[in-house]
Amino acid sequence: MCGTDAPDAAAGPVSNGSHASKANPASSPYQNVNDFISNVARFKIIESTLREGEQFANAFFDTETKIKIAKALPVSSPQSYEDCKTICGLGLKAKILTHVRCNMEDAKKAVECGVDGVDLVIGTSSFLQKYSHGKSIAIIKETALEVIQYVKSQGVEVRFSSEDSFRSDLVDLLTLYKAVDQAGVNRVGVADTVGGATPRMVYDLIRTLRGVVSCDIETHFHDDTGCAVANAHSALEAGATHIDTSVLGIGERNGITPLGALMARMVVTAPDYVINKYNLKALKEVEELVASAVQINIPFNNPITGFCAFTHKAGIHAKAILANPSTYEIIDPAIFGLTRYISINSRITGWNAIRARCEQLGLKMTDDEVKEVTAKIKQMADIRPLAIDDTDSILHSYHIELQKKQAQQV
Amino acid sequence: MCGTDAPDAAAGPVSNGSHASKANPASSPYQNVNDFISNVARFKIIESTLREGEQFANAFFDTETKIKIAKALPVSSPQSYEDCKTICGLGLKAKILTHVRCNMEDAKKAVECGVDGVDLVIGTSSFLQKYSHGKSIAIIKETALEVIQYVKSQGVEVRFSSEDSFRSDLVDLLTLYKAVDQAGVNRVGVADTVGGATPRMVYDLIRTLRGVVSCDIETHFHDDTGCAVANAHSALEAGATHIDTSVLGIGERNGITPLGALMARMVVTAPDYVINKYNLKALKEVEELVASAVQINIPFNNPITGFCAFTHKAGIHAKAILANPSTYEIIDPAIFGLTRYISINSRITGWNAIRARCEQLGLKMTDDEVKEVTAKIKQMADIRPLAIDDTDSILHSYHIELQKKQAQQV
Numbered sequence: 053m054c055g056t057d058a059p060d061a062a063a064g065p066v067s068n069g070s071h072a073s074k075a076n077p078a079s080s081p082y083q084n085v086n087d088f089i090s091n092v093a094r095f096k097i098i099e100s101t102l103r104e105g106e107q108f109a110n111a112f113f114d115t116e117t118k119i120k121i122a123k124a125l126p127v128s129s130p131q132s133y134e135d136c137k138t139i140c141g142l143g144l145k146a147k148i149l150t151h152v153r154c155n156m157e158d159a160k161k162a163v164e165c166g167v168d169g170v171d172l173v174i175g176t177s178s179f180l181q182k183y184s185h186g187k188s189i190a191i192i193k194e195t196a197l198e199v200i201q202y203v204k205s206q207g208v209e210v211r212f213s214s215e216d217s218f219r220s221d222l223v224d225l226l227t228l229y230k231a232v233d234q235a236g237v238n239r240v241g242v243a244d245t246v247g248g249a250t251p252r253m254v255y256d257l258i259r260t261l262r263g264v265v266s267c268d269i270e271t272h273f274h275d276d277t278g279c280a281v282a283n284a285h286s287a288l289e290a291g292a293t294h295i296d297t298s299v300l301g302i303g304e305r306n307g308i309t310p311l312g313a314l315m316a317r318m319v320v321t322a323p324d325y326v327i328n329k330y331n332l333k334a335l336k337e338v339e340e341l342v343a344s345a346v347q348i349n350i351p352f353n354n355p356i357t358g359f360c361a362f363t364h365k366a367g368i369h370a371k372a373i374l375a376n377p378s379t380y381e382i383i384d385p386a387i388f389g390l391t392r393y394i395s396i397n398s399r400i401t402g403w404n405a406i407r408a409r410c411e412q413l414g415l416k417m418t419d420d421e422v423k424e425v426t427a428k429i430k431q432m433a434d435i436r437p438l439a440i441d442d443t444d445s446i447l448h449s450y451h452i453e454l455q456k457k458q459a460q461q462v
Numbered sequence: 463m464c465g466t467d468a469p470d471a472a473a474g475p476v477s478n479g480s481h482a483s484k485a486n487p488a489s490s491p492y493q494n495v496n497d498f499i500s501n502v503a504r505f506k507i508i509e510s511t512l513r514e515g516e517q518f519a520n521a522f523f524d525t526e527t528k529i530k531i532a533k534a535l536p537v538s539s540p541q542s543y544e545d546c547k548t549i550c551g552l553g554l555k556a557k558i559l560t561h562v563r564c565n566m567e568d569a570k571k572a573v574e575c576g577v578d579g580v581d582l583v584i585g586t587s588s589f590l591q592k593y594s595h596g597k598s599i600a601i602i603k604e605t606a607l608e609v610i611q612y613v614k615s616q617g618v619e620v621r622f623s624s625e626d627s628f629r630s631d632l633v634d635l636l637t638l639y640k641a642v643d644q645a646g647v648n649r650v651g652v653a654d655t656v657g658g659a660t661p662r663m664v665y666d667l668i669r670t671l672r673g674v675v676s677c678d679i680e681t682h683f684h685d686d687t688g689c690a691v692a693n694a695h696s697a698l699e700a701g702a703t704h705i706d707t708s709v710l711g712i713g714e715r716n717g718i719t720p721l722g723a724l725m726a727r728m729v730v731t732a733p734d735y736v737i738n739k740y741n742l743k744a745l746k747e748v749e750e751l752v753a754s755a756v757q758i759n760i761p762f763n764n765p766i767t768g769f770c771a772f773t774h775k776a777g778i779h780a781k782a783i784l785a786n787p788s789t790y791e792i793i794d795p796a797i798f799g800l801t802r803y804i805s806i807n808s809r810i811t812g813w814n815a816i817r818a819r820c821e822q823l824g825l826k827m828t829d830d831e832v833k834e835v836t837a838k839i840k841q842m843a844d845i846r847p848l849a850i851d852d853t854d855s856i857l858h859s860y861h862i863e864l865q866k867k868q869a870q871q872v
Contacts, residue, residue: 109770110762183785216789248730248792251661251692252699276792277730278723278765282661282692289662304790306763306771313688320658320687351761352520353716355688360519361716375593379626380714382658382686 089262089291093322098270099311101298101342103151108302110346117345121299124338147209154192154212159199169209171241172199176224177216189224193231200235211270213241218249218257226264233265239294240265244283247276247305251286262291270294273309275301280309281317299342300350312339316355320382333389356383359444362392406447413444415451425450499672499701503732508680509721511708511752513561518712520756527755531709534748557619564602564622569609579619581651582609586634587626599634603641610645621680623651628659628667636674643675649704650675654693657686657715661696672701680704683719685711690719691727709752710760722749726765730792743799766793769854772802772822816857823854825861835860 102118105111113121147168152158154174162170174192175184187195196212203210212232214220229240242258254271261269271287271294273280284295301310312335319326326332336357343350352358362385364373372379377392385392391412393405403419403426410417417425429446512528515521523531557578562568564582572580584602585594597605606622613620622642624630639650652667664681671679681697681704683690694705711720722745729736736742746767753760762768772795774783782789787802795802801822803815813829813836820827827835839856 109773177789179786179789180782183789184782246790246792250695250699250727250731252665252696255662275763276765276771277727278691278720279695279727281688285660285689286662289660301763305773306765306768310688310763317660317687317689321660348762349759351763352758353685353711353720353761355686355716358716361686363519363715372590372594376589379587379589379593380656382656 087289089259090289091291091293092285092288092318093325095288095292095318096294097311097314098149098294098296099298100151100296100308101302101311104272104296104303104308105298105342105346107304108307108346110348111302113345121338121342121345124334124341149209149211154196154199156195156199156202159203163203163206163208167208169211169238170203171211171213172196172203173213173215173241173243175216175245176214176220176228177245178221179219180216189221189228193228196228196232197235200232200237204236209238211239211241212237213243213270213272215243216245217242218244218253219246222257222260226261229261229265233267237267239268239270241270241272242287242292243272244274244280245272247274247280249273249283250277250279251282254283254286255290258287258290258292268293270296272296274303274305275307275309276305280307281313284309284314285317285321299338300348300354302342302346302348310354311335312357313355316383319387327387332387335388336390356385356388356390361385362390364392406443409443410447410451413447415447417451417454421450421454497699499669500699501701501703502695502698502728503735505698505702505728506704507721507724508559508704508706509708510561510706510718511712511721514682514706514713514718515708515752515756517714518717518756520758521712523755531748531752531755534744534751559619559621564606564609566605566609566612569613573613573616573618577618579621579648580613581621581623582606582613583623583625583651583653585626585655586624586630586638587655588631589629590626599631599638603638606638606642607645610642610647614646619648621649621651622647623653623680623682625653626655627652628654628663629656632667632670636671639671639675643677647677649678649680651680651682652697652702653682654684654690655682657684657690659683659693660687660689661692664693664696665700668697668700668702678703680706682706684713684715685717685719686715690717691723694719694724695727695731709748710758710764712752712756712758720764721745722767723765726793729797737797742797745798746800766795766798766800771795772800774802816853819853820857820861823857825857827861827864831860831864 101121102113106113149169149171150162150165150167151171151173152162154172159170159172174187174196175181176189176192181187181189200210200212212229214225214228217225232240240261242261244254254273258269258271269287269292271284271292273283273287273296275281280301284297287295295309295314297309297311297314298307299311301307301313315326315330315332315335319332339350339354339357350357350359352360355361362381364380373381373392377384381392391408393409393412403423406426406429407417407419407422410422425447428450429443432442432446511531512523516523559579559581560572560575560577561581561583562572564584569580569582584597584606585591586599586602591597591599610620610622622639624635624638627635642650650671652671654664664683668679668681679697679702681694681702683693683697683706685691690711694707697705705719705724707719707721707724708717709721711717711723725736725740725742725745729742749760749764749767760767760769762770765771772791774790783791783802787794791802801818803819803822813833816836816839817827817829817832820832835857838860839853842852842856
């Protein structure tokens with residue numbers, strides 16, 4: 053049950069704030085991110101596909117799958133003690149953290165795994181105090197301080213997080229965080245465990261907390277009400293330093309802030325920082341790996357990698373996009389190693405559009421081959437309406453045929 | 463190219479603000495929505511599945527499909543003049559609006575359709591001024607005032623919207639909006655056409671605009687950076703009155719604020735208002751209708767209707783959920799006519815868990831039948847790991863067999 057600090061893993065040249073120079077030349081007071089407290093241009097990611105992600109309904113990761121995902125991230129961790137040791141032994145360029153309940157027994161096991169850091173977590177909402185662990189805030193504080201002292205004495209990093217923070221009493225929360233900060237934790241965590249927080253609630257709580265603790269602030273957002281990406285952004289604006297993500301957002305219920313969607317958000321807010329720090333071209337592959345491991349489809353509406361994320365259909369949009377892609381595109385697909393697609397109703401599709409789609413799909417064909425498959429598509433479209441999926445299937449199967457023919461000729 | 467004002471259509475008893483009494487008894491300053499300017503407990507929806515939705519890559523709605531969706535919403539509209547007249551003739555309990563470019567020719571055609579309202583739209587960003595229509599702000603303003611006067615003279619409602627509002631010059635925007643407000647438009651529209659806005663940008667712009675115009679404010683958010691739901695919520699907090707949605711968010715590129723996810727968000731923020739006003743139990747069916755019409759899967763991570771949205775897996779979660787569902791659930795699935803599911807690894811699954819899943823899927827079986835199918839599932843799980851999809855398939859096919867047997871007996 054570990055997560056990996058991807059940014060420390062993937063750190064590269066960083067240029068903070070310089071995208072301000074790319075701001076719209078028109079007056080636009082809403083785009084300024086140079087607020088002294090904002091971390092939007094220096095955030096870090098806690099990649100927890102192998103911790104939160106394993107709580108996803110379909111996830112049953114075996115050790116081999118975990119290692120594969122850990123290497124692709126370049127990040128992560130295992131559910132069991134043994135898996136955790138194996139991952140630690142991989143020597144990945146990432147910090148390995150385990151996520152345990154805030155008690156001495158769990159903390160000792162975590163330290164024995166040889167991890168770089170221990171994440172302590174305890175429920176602080178009245179719901180969790182009553183129906184989960186049954187402990188009062190006074191007891192939680194006392195236990196936390198003991199466990200923190202032990203972990204620190206072992207030379208290991210320690211984070212303390214409340215669970216269901218947004219339904220916890222504010223005074224309780226601030227009292228706890230202040231005490232653990234003074235006890236020397238490396239980081240405190242705020243969690244929207246039930247996914248009910250709004251961006252303004254997040255901004256206000258993190259902004260308040262930023263004035264109470266001096267350590268780093270990690271945030272964890274569930275997506276039950278569709279706000280997990282926006283809440284992460286608001287948290288960074290308010291001074292949070294770290295965001296928990298998982299690939300495709302897989303996690304308990306409908307999941308948490310997805311790594312890819314957060315990259316889409318942050319590359320718009322702080323393009324230089326994100327482009328220089330992360331290998332964005334690896335996103336599609338790791339999403340496909342995880343989707344396959346947990347047997348799900350990449351959602352049609354996924355930012356960046358959804359099958360139509362860079363597809364433009366309306367005539368008026370298509371015209372302007374051809375003149376200047378920025379008219380209807382806030383993200384250049386090339387940054388993620390992808391290409392845009394101007395959709396044309398299949399019955400009237402031209403071979404130039406089909407050639408563009410082949411390039412997008414990575415299918416190499418000569419112009420004559422593209423013309424031949426375009427004719428096939430038009431033929432099909434006269435019989436029944438074709439969706440992009442259908443067209444793609446025809447292109448893929450035509451491409452496989454081509455490869456077979458070439459193999460026979462060799 | 464119409465949209466329907468669902469709220470006017472589905473209006474029922476409304477009780478604003480009363481959910482404040484349900485707030486966490488602990489001190490929690492972040493939950494108060496009784497801000498004088500906030501419309502979170504009296505918002506209206508512009509359902510535009512048949513307008514924005516038709517710009518979705520896979521959407522090719524024929525008249526029959528449009529009518530089916532229009533009736534299911536209870537809402538919507540057509541691409542062509544004839545379809546629009548047909549829909550207007552249906553006598554649906556909803557206002558029918560058409561969405562046209564801001565010029566006299568388009569406006570006249572719209573009025574001839576017999577619609578209740580005309581939505582005028584024009585690009586105001588420097589990108590769209592330069593690469594799309596090529597008009598200056600002065601010309602836009604002059605044309606807008608002429609067209610508005612004509613539409614009003616025909617006794618039809620009129621809305622004026624800028625396109626790509628967040629990349630438009632603030633002074634230009636406010637000048638235009640102020641002029642059309644004084645000319646008597648019923649509503650102005652703000653659009654994040656490229657999906658790059660953040661909740662705080664939205665709050666600031668809408669809050670500023672709220673002080674400049676006295677008419678209603680409609681907002682339209684694309685989801686390219688995953689913030690479309692949160693942006694809608696922030697807009698309402700800042701004083702916007704209307705939110706554009708489409709079923710599953712289908713629209714240009716990866717789409718706009720999805721109707722279902724917005725309902726998830728708003729039912730948490732303003733439960734009484736949402737539960738009394740909308741028929742939330744109809745959500746799943748209309749999503750399935752639209753998903754089938756445009757040949758997509760409902761995303762695994764969709765709020766409310768994603769296949770694992772109410773599935774709890776972690777042991778610690780499952781235990782607390784059984785004691786009190788509110789510990790790890792911000793939304794009661796029953797509000798949407800759905801049920802929760804406590805996931806148990808299939809190899810050790812019990813028949814009680816399977817019975818719960820059958821109820822969730824609406825498959826009626828006797829206890830003996832549930833026990834028999836549980837044995838089948840355990841048998842399969844010994845051979846290979848089962849995902850929920852697999853289990854569901856087994857349950858569905860077993861249920862079909864049962865129905866066949868019953869039919870033979872009758």
